[in-house]
Amino acid sequence: MSKPAWLQEVRHFCGGAGIEVAGWGADTLIVTAKTPERANQVASQLEPFGFKPVVYDDDAYAGLLTLSRDVAGTRDKIASFDVSRRPLNERLIPLIWCAIAVVFLFAHTLKPWLSLIEVVPLALFIFYGIRIWGWALEVLPEELRVRRGWRWSTIPWDQISAVETAPGFGRDQELVILKLVSGVRENLGSFWFAFARNLRDRLRYELAAKK
Numbered sequence: 506m507s508k509p510a511w512l513q514e515v516r517h518f519c520g521g522a523g524i525e526v527a528g529w530g531a532d533t534l535i536v537t538a539k540t541p542e543r544a545n546q547v548a549s550q551l552e553p554f555g556f557k558p559v560v561y562d563d564d565a566y567a568g569l570l571t572l573s574r575d576v577a578g579t580r581d582k583i584a585s586f587d588v589s590r591r592p593l594n595e596r597l598i599p600l601i602w603c604a605i606a607v608v609f610l611f612a613h614t615l616k617p618w619l620s621l622i623e624v625v626p627l628a629l630f631i632f633y634g635i636r637i638w639g640w641a642l643e644v645l646p647e648e649l650r651v652r653r654g655w656r657w658s659t660i661p662w663d664q665i666s667a668v669e670t671a672p673g674f675g676r677d678q679e680l681v682i683l684k685l686v687s688g689v690r691e692n693l694g695s696f697w698f699a700f701a702r703n704l705r706d707r708l709r710y711e712l713a714a715k716k
Contacts, residue, residue: 509531509532511574515551515554518551518554519536519551522550524536524537524547524551532574532578533559533572533573534551534556534571535570536569536570537568537569538570539568544570547570548572556574557572557573557574559571559580580710583706584707588644588707588708589641590642591696591697592696592697592700595696595697596637602627602630603626606623606627610623636654636694640652642693644707647662648661648662649662651693653693653694662711663686664685665683665708667684668681668683668708668712669684670682670705673695673698674695677698678695679696679701679702680696681696681704681705683708
C-alpha cells in the first residue's frame with residue numbers, strides 16, 4: 506500500500522505532541538491511548554486533520570485508539586471485507602514448503618542423505634495445506650458456515666453472543682473466537698493478525714445486523 510498524502514504531516518504532528526502511531530491505512534490511523542481520558546485527548550488533537558474515532562471493543566483493552574477520516578467508508582469496508590478464505594500471504598505458505606520438498610527430492614540424487622531431511626518440508630506442506638487451504642468461511646443470512654481441515658460445520662447466528670480475538674500460537678498470529686450463548690468458545694482458527702482483526706470486525710458487523 507502506498508503512503509497516504511496526509512501521513513507525513515500527521516506523523517510529524519504526533520511526534521511533537523507525544524502521540525505514538527501504532528499503524529495506519531488509506532483513511533485510518535491507529536495510535537496508542539492507554540486510558541479513556543487519553544483517547545479523548547488524542548481524538549481532540551487529531552480532529553483538525555479530519556480524524557474521528559472508530560469504536561472497537563478491543564481497542565480500549567489493548568490501549569489503542571482507531572481514528573478514520575471517513576468513518577462511514579471504514580464501516581462499509583468492514584461490511585464488504587472478504588472473509589471467505591485466508592489472506593494470500595498465508596495461502597502461499599504450503600506452496601513454499603512444497604517447493605522446498607521438491608528441491609530436496611532432486612538434490613538427494615546427488616547426496617542421498619538429503620532424502621532424510623526431505624520428510625520435514627513434505628510433512629509441513631501437508632500440515633499447512635490442510636490448515637490453510639482447508640479453511641473457508643461462508644456468511645449466510647441464518648448461519649455461519651466454517652470449513653476447518655476440509656470439514657464444514659454450521660453455527661446459527663442466534664447462537665453467537667460475541668466475537669473476540671486472542672493471542673495466537675506464533676509470531677503475528679491471533680485467534681478469532683466465537684462466544685456462544687451456551688457458554689462454549691468456538692475457535693475459528695489462528696490467522697495473520699491483520700486478517701484476524703478484519704475477520705473479527707466483519708463478524709461483529711454481521712452479528713449486530715442480525716440482532
